[in-house]
Amino acid sequence: MRDPRFVTGPSILDRIADIESRLTTLEGGQRSVTHCYISNSGAVSIPDAATTAVTFDTDDSDPDDMHDTGSNTDRITIPTDLAGWYHVEGYGFFAAAGGGSLRLLQITVNGAAVLRHRHPVVGERLTISGEILLADADIVRLTAYQDSGGALNLDNSELRITQIFRT
Numbered sequence: 001m002r003d004p005r006f007v008t009g010p011s012i013l014d015r016i017a018d019i020e021s022r023l024t025t026l027e028g029g030q031r032s033v034t035h036c037y038i039s040n041s042g043a044v045s046i047p048d049a050a051t052t053a054v055t056f057d058t059d060d061s062d063p064d065d066m067h068d069t070g071s072n073t074d075r076i077t078i079p080t081d082l083a084g085w086y087h088v089e090g091y092g093f094f095a096a097a098g099g100g101s102l103r104l105l106q107i108t109v110n111g112a113a114v115l116r117h118r119h120p121v122v123g124e125r126l127t128i129s130g131e132i133l134l135a136d137a138d139i140v141r142l143t144a145y146q147d148s149g150g151a152l153n154l155d156n157s158e159l160r161i162t163q164i165f166r167t
Contacts, residue, residue, distance in 0.1 A: 033161035034084075036066035036076050043153035046094075046144045051106070054092065054142045054157050066161075070139045076140040077162055082134045084166040086167065088115065089129040090142040092157040099149035113143075125156070131164065 038056040045128045046052050053074035059067055059120065068077045094103045105126045107115040117128040146152050 019137045034064055034082050034166070035061060035161060036064065036162045037061040037158070038067050038076065039156075039158040043155045044144075044157060045067050045151045046154050047151050048100075048149055049145075049147050051104075051143050051145045052109075054144055054154060056157070056159060060158075065132045071077070074141055074159075075079040076159060078134045078136055078138045078140070082163065082166070083134060083138075085164050086132055086134050086161045087129065087164050088132050088140065089127070090115075090158065091125065091127055092142070092144060093125040094144075094146060095153045095155065097146075097148040097150070097152055100147035102145070102147050104145040106145070107132070108141045108143055109138050111139075133167070134161075 005014050037060040039056070039058045039060055040056050041058050044052075044054050055073040056067065057069055057073060059069060064079055064082060066079060067073075088107050090105050090107055092105055101120055103119045103124065103126060105128045106113045106116045107128060107130070108133060114132055115128050115130045119126055128142075132140075140159070140161060142157065144154050144157075
């Protein structure tokens with residue numbers, strides 16, 4: 001028997017799987033869930049000891065025009081009337097290097113860090129995710145930091161946001 005003190009229901013992974021399954025195109029070409037998935041087809045150079053906004057050159061899925069591959073390529077902007085709770089994910093793989101002790105990915109909203117993942121091991125894929133309340137015109141970025149003593153490439157970078165509740 002389950003302990004009644006604990007909330008029961010689907011896990012966060014089950015909720016994410018459900019949201020992603022609803023991303024299929026509905027009748028009339030409309031999508032059931034607001035989202036924006038962007039990535040970079042190449043490496044982004046992250047200088048030593050400097051927090052750097054990661055740029056993205058590919059819109060993997062962006063039905064609400066939240067990202068522009070021509071200008072301000074480092075951001076996702078929440079359109080008018082799409083404020084709400086979003087599941088946000090960021091990914092990146094730092095190249096291996098002998099120096100330094102820290103690799104860091106952050107999700108920022110309007111320049112303030114709201115989620116952060118620190119990792120002391122070099123040559124590792126970093127993943128960061130969480131739920132964030134976003135307002136109209138909020139700017140979401142993935143930033144990276146490393147202290148290897150020289151520039152390091154961040155490969156396979158992605159930023160994904162999926163609305164889970166509209167406010």
